[in-house]
Amino acid sequence: MDTAADHYTRGDWQAAYDAWSRTGPDGLSAAELDCFGAVVELVGTHDEAVPVLQRAFRAHLEAGDLHAAAGCAVRLSMGLAEHGEHALAGGWAARAAELVDEIGADCVERGWMAFLMMFRALGEGDLAEARRMADEAHDAGRRFHDADLTAMSTCAQGRVSIMTGHFAEGLAQLDDSMVRVVAGELSPVIAGHVYCTAIEGAQEVSDFGRVAEWTAALERWCQAQPGLLAFTGQCAVHRGQLMRLRGAWDSALREWSLAAERYVALGTPGPIGLTALETGDVLRLRGDLSAADECYQRAADLGVDPQPGLALLWLAQRRSSPAVAAVDRLLASSTGPLERCRILPGSIEVLLACDAVERARPLALELESLASAAGSAVLSAAAAQAHGAVELAAGDAAGGLPYLRKAHQLWTQSSSPYDAAVTRLLIGRCLLALGDTSSAEREMTAARAAFRQVGAAPMADLTSSLLAPPSLPGGLTAREVEVLRLVSSGRSNPQIATELVLSEKTVARHLSNIFGKLDVASRTAAAAYAYEHGLV
Known part of the structure; x- marks a missing residue:
């Protein structure tokens, strides 16, 4: 028994697990069962941990230690x-509440009960009550000098603050909780929960600077503990998210596959839905639409909404009606700031592709406001890109360029090559519309190289078609296409003549030829043709 305790003290969870397993729970004291329960949570499965903790609960109860019994119940x-066993979870919460009432006096276990009640309030969508419960738990943790409760409740306060749109306050609270982890103040199970909860909070507002820093810390923490299985799945998920951002898509897919395997080993299949969603998004960008569809279906089967990724998949399949319908549903049902951060970029992309420019414009403004509140470079880049795409779609290529230049700078600073390439492609399209074909070619050539580097074949092919169309539609000449692009950008005949160094009479002749070849009677109809055939 001394050997198992020594292993536990050193943090060698696998050795402690092996030693206590050989002895068996019948020969362990209540305190030893507590430790064994923690070890099983770290290196074993949920199904193994539950009976050990139940035995510890009974042992504490038989010894008359109501405080420790209530802690086990929590x-x-x-x-x-x-693990999704909510009926049993509610039963044990009720049992803990009974014991706390029996204790009578103010105690730290009341703080842990408040922490449990916070989760109930979150499940009911009552964020005000959730915040009140988190504050109550935090006060108890501080009052009774319980480092675990203080850190967990501080982290919970941060998440609730972020959920209610108080991004700066929430991130500061997450920072506070993370300091307590890295300082070594917490028990191992609670430390793992704080790591993962804080990283998820930062990821929800696209604060990838914090995600990267904290994921690296979590990875070091996991590696320092032999045999650790718990939390390694979450660590792999977050590593994959960072790799996706940085364009290492093959590595990201491997991390998500590893995460799924670890979730299965832990007996927690629920989080696999997130790995399926992330995998589907990358496969869609690579052009493997069938495999992406399968991943989105698996995510949905596991309770994870695959939108807006699935709407973007439908868009790639030229199924614009279901894509717009899905976006309509998302925008109508998602009102919280976190959900809006998640759905707005994809929703704007779908609406612009379906010519709903004026519907997309206020969404770009909303995304900009959220990005400003969050202080996130990634969200700010997405907002600037959305503004630029809206202006380009509305025919104001010159108005879109400053937004897109800003977006490209922010994406580059965020080390996101795919998104930077998308922005460069949009810049190239603006330059084409403005008649600056040489500059447009340089931008699009760089974008195509980046798309090929990350494996985004559909976007690389699209860029190639803009750089060197296999044939000009409608029998148009290259000069007529230049004129048509400027017409589509709203230029008048005198302005076109100035930009192309032509006489107004020549411009009028080109325009007459364009109308005749395209069988249209107005500049508006000619511009519509240009957009429909990818000339702008």
């Missing part, structure tokens, strides 16, 4: 809820 409730 741990059981949290673990069961995390």
